Amino acid sequence: MAEQKTWSQRFEGALHPAIVRFNASIDFDIELIEYDLTGSLAHAKMLAKTGIISAEEGEKIVTGLEQIRKEYQEGLFNPGVDAEDVHFAVERRLTEIIGDTGKKLHTGRSRNDQVGTDTRLYLRAQIEQIRAQIKDFQEVLLSLAEQNIETLIPGYTHLQRAQPVSLAHHLLAYFEMTQRDWERLGDVYKRVDISPLGCGALAGTTFPIDRHYTAELLGFSSVYSNSLDGVSDRDFAIEFLNAASLIMVHLSRLSEEVILWSSQEFNFVTLTDSCATGSSIMPQKKNPDVPELVRGKTGRVFGHLQGMLVLMKGLPLAYNKDLQEDKEALFDAVKTVKACLEAMTILMREGIVFRKERLAEAVAEDFSNATDVADYLAAKGVPFREAYNLVGKVVKTCLAGGKLLKDLTLDEWKTLHPAFEQDIYEAITPKQVVSARNSFGGTGFEQVKRGLAEAKSKI
Numbered sequence: 001m002a003e004q005k006t007w008s009q010r011f012e013g014a015l016h017p018a019i020v021r022f023n024a025s026i027d028f029d030i031e032l033i034e035y036d037l038t039g040s041l042a043h044a045k046m047l048a049k050t051g052i053i054s055a056e057e058g059e060k061i062v063t064g065l066e067q068i069r070k071e072y073q074e075g076l077f078n079p080g081v082d083a084e085d086v087h088f089a090v091e092r093r094l095t096e097i098i099g100d101t102g103k104k105l106h107t108g109r110s111r112n113d114q115v116g117t118d119t120r121l122y123l124r125a126q127i128e129q130i131r132a133q134i135k136d137f138q139e140v141l142l143s144l145a146e147q148n149i150e151t152l153i154p155g156y157t158h159l160q161r162a163q164p165v166s167l168a169h170h171l172l173a174y175f176e177m178t179q180r181d182w183e184r185l186g187d188v189y190k191r192v193d194i195s196p197l198g199c200g201a202l203a204g205t206t207f208p209i210d211r212h213y214t215a216e217l218l219g220f221s222s223v224y225s226n227s228l229d230g231v232s233d234r235d236f237a238i239e240f241l242n243a244a245s246l247i248m249v250h251l252s253r254l255s256e257e258v259i260l261w262s263s264q265e266f267n268f269v270t271l272t273d274s275c276a277t278g279s280s281i282m283p284q285k286k287n288p289d290v291p292e293l294v295r296g297k298t299g300r301v302f303g304h305l306q307g308m309l310v311l312m313k314g315l316p317l318a319y320n321k322d323l324q325e326d327k328e329a330l331f332d333a334v335k336t337v338k339a340c341l342e343a344m345t346i347l348m349r350e351g352i353v354f355r356k357e358r359l360a361e362a363v364a365e366d367f368s369n370a371t372d373v374a375d376y377l378a379a380k381g382v383p384f385r386e387a388y389n390l391v392g393k394v395v396k397t398c399l400a401g402g403k404l405l406k407d408l409t410l411d412e413w414k415t416l417h418p419a420f421e422q423d424i425y426e427a428i429t430p431k432q433v434v435s436a437r438n439s440f441g442g443t444g445f446e447q448v449k450r451g452l453a454e455a456k457s458k459i
Contacts (some may be wrong), residue, residue, distance in 0.1 A: 024081045026089060028328050033086050035121035036114070037069045039197060040090065042217040043109055052108060052207050057101050064098040065090070086118075087111050108207035109200065112231040112319040116196040119327065121218065123192050123240060126334045127185050133341040134182045134247075135459060138175050140349045142455055145171040149448050151356055152363045152430050153268065163371060164363040164430045165443040167354065168452065175455050177250040184243045191236040195220035199230035202318035232318040234308065237326055241305040244337045248298040251344050255291030258352060262288050267358050275351025290347045294340045301336055304329040363430040367395050369405060372433050373424070380419040390417060 015023070041062055048058025068090060071077035079089035095102035145168035155165040195218060198204070198211035204227045211223045224230030261268035276286045307329050311322055370391050377387035394416055398405060405428055413420035426432055438444030441451070 020084075021081055023084065025085045025324050025327070026079055026081055026083050028331065029086045029115075030079070030089075031327070031331055032115075032118040032122055033072055033090070034069065035118045035125075036086050036090055037065050037072075038121060039114065039117045039218065040105060041065050042214045043197065044105055045217060046210050046214045047104070047107060049213060050208055050210050052209070053104050057104060060098050060101050061094065061105050064094045064102060067097055068093050085111070085115075087114055108198070108205045108209045110202075110231070112201050113196045113199040115323075116199070116231055116233075117218070119330070120192050120194070120196070120220075120236065123236070123330065123334075124189065124219075126338075127189050127192065127240070130247075130334070130337060130341065131182050131185050133338060133345070134178050134185075137341055137345045137348070138178055138182075138455070138459060140345055141171050141175045141178075142452065142459065144168075144348060145175070145448075145452055145455075148354065149445055149452070150431070151354065151359060152434055153359050154362050154366070154368060155443075161366045161368045163368045163437075163443075164434050166434055166445060166448045167359070168448045169443040172448070172451050172455060174250065174254055177253075178247075179455075179458060181243065181247045181250060184246065185240075188236065188239045188243050190221075191239055193221045194236075195223045196230035196233070197223075199224055199227035202228055202231055228318045232315070232320075232323075234312055234323065234326055237330055238305070238308050238312065241301070241308055241329070241333055244333045245298075245301050245305050247337055248294075248301045248340065251340050252295045252298040254344065255294045258291045258347070259288045259295070262286075262352070267355060268362070269352045269354050272351050272353065275347045290343050290351065294344060297336050297340055301333050304333045360430075364406075365404070367398070367405060369428040369430065369433045370395055372428050372436065373405060375436075376424060376427050377417060377419055382417070382419060 044053075044058050044061040044065065047053045048055050053061075068077060071093075077093060079086070079093070083089035083092060091102065091105060094105060148167040148171070151167040152164045153167045153170055154161050155163050155170070195211065195215040197214050197218070198209050215221075215223045224233070258269065260266050262271050271286055271288060275290050277289045278286060308326060311325055315322060373391045373394065374384060374387040377390065378384040382390075394405070394408075398408070406425065410420070410422060410424075413424055427436075434443050435445050438446055441447060
């Protein structure tokens, strides 16, 4: 049966049942109910303060809204598709509770500025929670780094062995990435923290409302100065999705490394039973499901960012129904980022064990100390490019003979260049190779300790 809506007195006929379902957003925007109630409370108090409604009416509305909040929290208020959206659901229930006074709540307000307010209140809270999760993740990284300052791991470029680095230095690189994520979210928060309440449908209102008062009650730092912009702006949502995408990039990069490290080919880490699963057919398997899922879910968040950009690119001012599509993307991105941060925090805290003996073997079985041989010669006055070319020939010779640089005798070194002395062997040990890189921000142990102390101060 077709049904009549509160807004449809303009129409002679009722909305088709299929269109009712198609048009409704209550299935997902119920997520905003707590924020809708909070925004409505502020609006009601403002209406009473400015004399648009009486103080008694304001108190009555506030009491009714608080009852709806209690009913929802206790599972007694579960509006269905007939309510269309969370805003109508609240207003209808309010009118059921307090009578016609409830119909005065929407005075001087449109669903357009109402949903904009709700979404910003929601996103402000989510940003604060995600930033707290990032700090939890960083604390785990710092704890691991502190335990592994002198643990060495092969460093790679082009996924080829490059130079050994401190494992702590490697982990601190992810701290720096996530610190930018934390700061970036703080910057996004500034654009979320602007109140559109009172912008009306698009042009403001004839009522003597006090937008700054509602902004103050809701904790907004400022209000939109242009009503058209206030109801149609979704830049803040796009900025958040961009920040969320970068968080996922960083988690996905770490996930990829954990996946590689746990493979038999690398064998740098062991996955604990609390964060790995087995195969349904191959009993020997231990699968890195957590990092694989994080890597997979990254594309999901990217998709939401792309979807929002496409959604907004052709919209004329001001509000358009298209904007209903912003919420599911936003809600899902928030839930995905929060779930992935939680999972990766658990994984790094208790899900992997670094195999230090294997790591020590790995940094001793390659030519990642070749640059240090060139540096050794350069320090003795040999032009670096000349030294570089010489060492390239040395590596070629070693490869042909099945040797590593450490296997060459001193006579062989001197045959290559008379500047080589006994101290070449110390210079090319993995620990010395790492320790010597003491330039600011380098992997030298003193620099890693400095970086660790600096990171702790940010926490």
